[in-house]
Amino acid sequence: MLEQLNEIEHNALSALQKVEEEQALESWRVSFLGRNSPLMRVFDGLRSLPNEERPQVGRRANEVKRALEEAYQQKLEAIRQAALQRALQSEQLDVTLPGRPLARGRLHPLNQTLRRIFAIFAEMGFQVYRSRDVESDEYNFQLLNFPPHHPAREMQDSFYLDLPHPPDNPILFRTHTSPGQIRAMREFAAQNPADPPPVRIVLPGMCARYEQITARSEIQFQQVEGLAVGKSITFSDLKGTLTDFAQRMFGKGVRSRFRASHFPFTEPSAEMDIECFVCGGAGCAVCKRSGWLEILGCGMVHPVVLENGGYDPTRYSGFAFGMGVERITMLRYGIEDIRYFYGNDLRFLEQFA
Amino acid sequence: MKVPVSWLKEFVDIPVPLEALAHELTMAGLEVEEIRYVGLPLPKASSQGGERQEIKISGLEWDPEKIVVGAIYEVNPHPNADRLVLCQLDDGQTVHTVLTGAPNLFPYKGKGALPKPIKVAYAKEGARIYDGHQPGQVLTTLKRAKIRGVDSYSMACSEKELGISDDHEGIIFLDDDAPVGMPLVDYMGDAVLDIAITPNIARAASIYGVAREVAAITGQSLRPPSLSVLMSGAPIAGRVSIQIQDPKLNPRFMLGLIEGVEIRPSPYQVQRRLRLAGMRPINNIVDATNYAMLELGEPLHAFDYDKLVKRAGGKPPLIITRPAQPGERLVTLDNIERTLDDFTVLVCDSAGPLSIAGVMGGAESEVDETTHNVLLEAATWNLINVRRTVFAQNLPSEAAYRFSRGVHPAMAERGLLRGLELMRQWSGGTVAEGIVDAYPKPIPAPQISITAGEVKRQLGISLTAEEIKAILERLEFHVLQEGETLAVQPPDHRLDIGEGVIGVADLMEEIARIYGYERIPTTRLADELPPQRTDPLREREDLVRDLLVNLGMQEVITYRMTSAEREARLPFVFEPPPEQVEPIRLKNPIATDRSILRQGLLVSLLEAAERNARLQPRLALFEIGSVYWRSVRELLPDEILRLGIVLCGQRALTGWQAGDMTPMDFYDLKGILESLFHGVHLEEVRILAAQHAAFHPGKCAEVYLGEQRVGCFGELHPLVKERFELPEAPVLAAELDLNPILTAIPDRYGVEAVPAYPPVLEDIAVIVDEEVPAEKVEQCIWSAGGKVLRAVHLFDVYRGEQIGSGKKSLAYSLTYQAPDRTLTDEEAAQVRNRIVRRLEQELGGKLRS
């Protein structure tokens, strides 16, 4: 009997070696572990064995059964592993093929720049104040200390509109966002004319000037104006605020400088340059070799403007600044032609964030 | 303003290199746009290396070894060429035979030894100069050559060849006292600062004005020009008189007289300076007026005195200044007859107009070759009248440039004296004793008081009263210190300093400039924060923008200016009422296609779509921007904020796998609008079928907010679409009135708890007549469903034989859910039966099994 069991074990294990598929394994299981397998018949014949042989044969039969079952399990696992490996292998992708394209939306680059400007100034306490596009000569010029026929008006050739108006107060598309200074100050001062509240605002808006459209000039452009008015605002605050702005807009450590300049609505006036971040000041085409880039005009609010806004210039002082959103965007991204912004070629617009 | 440095140095020493001076001037508000070297050595390459040139530099330096003063003793004909001459030229070391074709030497040809030598600029072999025969400035090096059998290795130069001007008509004849053999650079090497003069700094539109700024900025002392005149002629008194009609138009008028002048060219050094400063030399008299103007800033005008006497019938002329009569005419010295406006001020005599005050002289009374006696005018004019005249006559001039920016009456006297003396020196004339001066109402100088505290308050710097006084005195202000207060009076060359608080601000600018903007510290705002405000409409506008971007739309910004023809391509989505229908026209359009302010938004967007159509398979554009309607009551027009959307082309982007490449249709646009309104929690928006000329009659809807129509959208009408160059695919477009929408967007909205009990999901399909709108069916389901109906979602629309013609089947998935319990099957069945019954009763709907 023991001989027979050894033979069964040997035959089963050597048959198992040849099995490679789950189906063959099942046949093997039926043959060697099934109801009618030689091994099961050994178990069936145990009762007919003499008493003294029975325990020894029974133990050995159980040993063989365990060994075969174990071998079966191992084989089953091996076959499944191999099948999985084959399946995975067959499902391999070319991961270098492009992903599915998604139609993505984007803000216009000028609005992206505006948001960044707003965010920087918001953290310094400047809130956005909106005002109208079409203005009267009074607001666009006269209240800002540009008297009629003033030479400074030549710097801002205007688009006048064919609308009925009082003499000496024609209507025009604003040439700068500065009329918003007067509108804002008047609105705030009206809340408490004797002691108007401080002002800290940024004024965005579309402006238009009579200029030939070229790579450098457009008939319409967006400006952001800043205005801070209070009882202790100085020229050094102006320098500090705008220096902080430039560093956040163009990079930490970017050097800036203030040159004396002239605007009718500020005095003293300045133009702010930043050191060219393209060449680090060494001179390049972007800065026209000067090492500096002009980014904005600014100055202390002219007393006439404060007064026109309802703020007493002997008690209040303030600063104002104005920058071209196109110019700031052009500098940040190295854009050389201003006409891209209103040309709306998607091949341009889609390059932004 | 072009400033020759040699001229500047007559009035102030320049202790630093020109580039450093240019930097200082630029920082102080006199922006130097360029330094042009005309002989003086160009600066060595920048110490920082690289390309950096903070101030633009150009020009030519003259090699002191190779370019010198020469003297021509004799001009001989060329043996083989009529158009060339051979000069005997002494360069201080040797006498050379120099070949030239300069026409201005021809009169001396073959005359033997000249009575006095002609001094010229002589360039030797190897000198680097500009090529006189090529346009522009092309550098060349003089080389030895044989020209028509004669050895040539050097030349006498023209102004063009030396970079002085573009004149190449002849060679330069230097003044007789030029020392032969002296390096030309030492004799007349120069450089020109080109300075941009802003309106507030008009006082510096002169050499001396710039010198004054240089002195103040660098701390050098200023050397004023001499104003003494040798007056040895018969007194002017009684030989001319002045009548000013309106001192507001003509605050001051002065006259001087010089007799026995000989009209001839000015000394070469004068001509050279005039050219470097951008003016053309004419003759000694005209040049003297220009030279004095450039030097001091006071424009002068020279009349031929004898012509005036003749006009006055032999009597002493009476000079009258007055505004022009409407339609009055004058031939100006450019020989153009001009019709004058009533704002133009004239200088007249008893016979009529002589010149346009401050702008241009008249042809009749001008100085010419026959002039012997010159009446010299120095006056002051109202800048506005000059300005308007310059614009009206399109007649810019150096004089008008200065008068239109303001010249102080005190300058008239200085200019007149300087001009008379220069004429005397250059013309051999005799200046009449005395001058005639009409100055009816002298301008009082403003008095401004200022303290160190005020300087601290405005500029944030702590200066003592003494320091402030010193700064202002550097600019020639008169300052009296009384304790901490300074009483300041501006010098009489300045008109830009105001009274009171304006004057204080004017002084602040001067203090900051001279102290140096760079030295003012940078500080952070310490002032009280203003009251905090929110602008909900702006925040919501940004929310709308972000939602549209998230929906895959590209934002564009288009021109606010268009033309009536362009707008007419699309019927207005919002038709202006009759009183506002007329567009707002530009009075001075820059182009005919930008001649009005737009009244609607969609055309601009469709134009942007046109521009991209050929290159993009999918267009999804939006713009938020203003349109402009004339106002009925207000001075200023209505600015109406609009949202425009345009969709066209395939739904998905092209990839390498099959995607949804079918063209977008009405429902894509409607989906975007629904997502938008849902995103801003605007639940009360209704979208109703509509008709509009811009849109396909069956594919058009309107957006209502309550009773207000706030938008219209649809597929472009094929006949409208034809007017644009757009692709085959349907074009979907929407225009919405954004302000009422933004106003209606709620600030806050509630959020419901996530249900704790499971929902019961069920699909029903209902067959209704084709005419029954889906919206009605859904409303019916909602109203029948009651509280436990939580969601209704249309997932299929079917038409076909199975359900018969004229019918459609709408399939909905319904969600029933209670917040407090699990619904039983019976409850769900009850709701369902209620819905089915109601659909039957109200819409004749039948359940599709």
Ligand SMILES: [Zn+2]
């Ligand atoms: Zn650079």
